[in-house]
Amino acid sequence: MPVRPTVTRQRPWGVAVVAALASVTLLAGACSSSPDSASPPSIATGTAAAAAAAQVSIDGAGSTDFNPKTPITVKVNGGKLTTVTVTNAAKGNAVKGALAADGSTWSSSEPLGYATAYTVVAEATGADGKPVEQKATVKTLTPAxxxxxxxxxxxxxxxxxxxxxxxxxxxxxxxxxxxxxxxxxxxxxxxxxxxxxxxxxxxxxxxxxxxxxxxxxxxxxxxxxxxxxxxxxxxxxxxxxxxxxxxxxSWIAKADGNTDQMQLLHNGAVVGTMPISLGKDATPTHVGPHVISDKQQQVIMDSCTYGVCPPAPGAYRSTEYWAERISNDGEFVHENPNTVNQQGSSNVSHGCINLSPQNAQAFFNQFGLGDVVEVTNSGGPALPLWDTYGDWELSWADWQAGSAVHN
Structure with missing residues (x-):
């Protein structure tokens, strides 16, 4: 009888090799730290990150000593301010202010009052689209x-x-x-x-x-x-x-007690000279720069204003014309017809600078507030600092020493 040949079934070698290589590849991919390997794709969670809510802050909120010169400032993070009102709590009137173009801040633009409470209401919209409201009270300081x-x-x-x-x-x-x-x-x-x-x-x-x-x-x-x-x-x-x-x-008069003459200088140039009579020995005119602080066509001069009243010797009360005050204790440049004969030769006044009627009017018409009268050789003391205006008596160094902040 015929013999059937034996047949051996073999697994195709190509399939086995491919399977083995695939296994090695998966193993290598799982263990590899190579920078060339691709990152695995992210896995979607199915929810978006939450948008931020607006956070509003008010400078001075709750204070009781806020400086009224300091603006009330409102700020927002994570959104934009939409409306800010600041109101005087007692009177109900609104404080002016301005919102920044980007909606990030608001600041008041007018001074606040002392010892006053202000109600602040700020509204904003956050990045999440939701509105936020913030309220506060700001109270300013109370001075003594x-x-x-x-x-x-x-x-x-x-x-x-x-x-x-x-x-x-x-x-x-x-x-x-x-x-x-x-x-x-x-x-x-x-x-x-x-x-x-x-x-x-x-x-x-x-x-x-x-x-x-x-x-x-x-x-x-x-x-x-x-x-x-x-x-x-x-x-x-x-x-x-x-x-x-x-x-x-520049108008400066230079009155000299030795010559009894007064030079008139315009921007540094001598433009005239007038005979004068200064204070007598008992009432000498102060020396130094004087500044005209007032001028009146007619002034009543009364010695009682500095404590010498009738019947005391030397007391007087008279009306003088074309008078310009050069100190606060009664020194003037003015007309005195009674001393015309002494003007230019001797000093006989109570401390004023006497001029003839014509010269007094000319001086009055040209000299005014802030113009200077410098007195020399009068025999009197220096014009006191406090005696409107004795300021120019001090050297520059002494003047600076009277400052609280000068270095």
């Missing part, structure tokens, strides 16, 4: 006292100008204990620029002058930025002020 800064000289009327000796100053109605703070809040700007400094006359009065007389044609601007400034002892500035003074041509 407020001091008003009167400027020296008083703000001029239109067209009024001043001479090269004019002193600039501020007079307070309360004593100032923090003088440095006061000075730092006072700014004098001269055009053209000239070096100057402050000097405290007393605890309520501070004056400013340049090293030498102002240049003719100078513009002087005084800025008083005292509102919200702690001036010591709980006293704060009541208000800010600003005033501008114009300095005219």
């Amino acid at each position: 006292a407020q001091t008003y800064p009167a400027v020296i000289p008083a703000p001029p009327s239109a067209g009024l100008t001043f001479g090269v000796g004019q002193i600039i100053g501020v007079s307070f109605d309360h004593a100032i204990t923090n003088r440095a703070a006061a000075e730092k809040a006072l700014t004098v700007t001269s055009t053209p620029p000239q070096q100057g400094a402050w000097h405290w006359i007393d605890n309520k009065t501070v004056h400013y002058r340049p090293q030498s007389y102002w240049q003719a044609g100078t513009t002087v601007k005084l800025d008083v930025n005292l509102y919200g400034v702690d001036l010591g002892g709980g006293v704060y500035g009541k208000t800010d002020r600003s005033v501008t003074y114009q300095i005219h041509d």
